[in-house]
Amino acid sequence: MNGPIAGFGKNELGEFYFYGMSVRVCLNIHYLRGGGVFTIQKNIHQKLIQRLVIGSILLSIIIGTAVYVIELEKIDHYVVDLANRESEQFQNLYRMNMNNKNQEELKQKSDELIANHFIIVELYNQNKEKILESIRRDKYFVETELKKYTHKFPLTEQSLYERFNIDNTIYLQVLVPIENDYQQVLGYFEGVYQVDQKTMSQIKERIVWSLVQTIMVIFLTAIMLYPVILALNKDLIQYSKELLNAQIDLLDVMGSTIAKRDTDTNEHNYRVTIYAVHLAEKIILSSDQIKSLIKGSFLHDIGKIGITDEILLKPGKLTDEEYETMKTHVQHGVDIVENSRWLNDAKDIIHYHHEKYDGSGYLKGLKHNEIPVLARIFAIADVFDALSSKRPYKKPFSFEKTIQLMEKNSGSHFDPELFHHFKGIAESLHKRFSQADHQVIQEEFKRIIKTYFYNQS
Numbered sequence: 001m002n003g004p005i006a007g008f009g010k011n012e013l014g015e016f017y018f019y020g021m022s023v024r025v026c027l028n029i030h031y032l033r034g035g036g037v038f039t040i041q042k043n044i045h046q047k048l049i050q051r052l053v054i055g056s057i058l059l060s061i062i063i064g065t066a067v068y069v070i071e072l073e074k075i076d077h078y079v080v081d082l083a084n085r086e087s088e089q090f091q092n093l094y095r096m097n098m099n100n101k102n103q104e105e106l107k108q109k110s111d112e113l114i115a116n117h118f119i120i121v122e123l124y125n126q127n128k129e130k131i132l133e134s135i136r137r138d139k140y141f142v143e144t145e146l147k148k149y150t151h152k153f154p155l156t157e158q159s160l161y162e163r164f165n166i167d168n169t170i171y172l173q174v175l176v177p178i179e180n181d182y183q184q185v186l187g188y189f190e191g192v193y194q195v196d197q198k199t200m201s202q203i204k205e206r207i208v209w210s211l212v213q214t215i216m217v218i219f220l221t222a223i224m225l226y227p228v229i230l231a232l233n234k235d236l237i238q239y240s241k242e243l244l245n246a247q248i249d250l251l252d253v254m255g256s257t258i259a260k261r262d263t264d265t266n267e268h269n270y271r272v273t274i275y276a277v278h279l280a281e282k283i284i285l286s287s288d289q290i291k292s293l294i295k296g297s298f299l300h301d302i303g304k305i306g307i308t309d310e311i312l313l314k315p316g317k318l319t320d321e322e323y324e325t326m327k328t329h330v331q332h333g334v335d336i337v338e339n340s341r342w343l344n345d346a347k348d349i350i351h352y353h354h355e356k357y358d359g360s361g362y363l364k365g366l367k368h369n370e371i372p373v374l375a376r377i378f379a380i381a382d383v384f385d386a387l388s389s390k391r392p393y394k395k396p397f398s399f400e401k402t403i404q405l406m407e408k409n410s411g412s413h414f415d416p417e418l419f420h421h422f423k424g425i426a427e428s429l430h431k432r433f434s435q436a437d438h439q440v441i442q443e444e445f446k447r448i449i450k451t452y453f454y455n456q457s
Contacts, residue, residue: 060215107134124190146171268385274445275380280374
């Protein structure tokens, strides 16, 4: 097939807005749901549950992580306080032994720390030179790992600590400045504390319990919110439907006004929309494209509002000058819809519905695939209805005569391949709608509206 007949990706923006003749009204409706306002979710219950569960899990992970961090910080503060207390005992010993080369007392004290709380104890002088080191025999690998990191000293009198995870065990390295009575730094005490398995188990238990409590609270909240959200959603959908019905009434009034100025009937707008949609379904256009087709087909002659009665209602043939004026209805129509974000996708049909396949049409003189596929579809539906229906200036042609005349223009006025597809459904459409009363046409139009603007999931 010539032209981009295959469907494009789904875009929910403005799925109902083909009815919006008031930009103010459309703007308010759009922001009610941030997109396809009238896309009714058939599986709203399932989606709501999924989102509540996902949100609950994410919140649980976030809060659980926060609990874990808080518990680790509690351990950090405990070890820092412990190191500060232990270092106080070192202060007097260190001051007493600063000028004494015999460090046996300090060594003994460091061994006590190794036996009780720490796996590594180191002592530095005020020049940050190591003067003593004690390491638990089974923890030399920890010292090797810590040497991979830059050694830091406190810049102030405050303690400095850093946490490490080595072989799935948490170690806390603490550096405490040792000061004299005048708050002068005499040296530094460093201790590496291993968080024991009992403490780790307690941390895990607190984390698990806190996480369970969090999940319970979150899920109970979600359960309480579920019926509230459903009720609000139901009210919103009902309100949206009421707004849509109001817009349909507005469109009907406007379409009737345009048609009565031109042909004294508004059935043409409905029939040509029905024919165009059936052809679009035949070649399997996307739902979005068909929505645009509905908008453009129904509003294709909206620009005739800007044409004077002397020209629009002239019974005889138009002069060349009058015909040029009549052509401007296309641009008038474009000007009307392009200021509306939600009617803008109807512009292709309004702008190009008088283009012909061989390039002899107006306003642009486009040909072949330069003409948007929706405008090529509409051209077939428009001429088919014009020939097969009664007009003030003519009787309806028979189906055979209509197709015969259109075949002569296949390849010149119409896209020949699209016309080939249309011929396969034309007779059925003719029997059902060409001479049908208003109620039959209205029922089919309502079915199309329901299919493409209400029942999309």
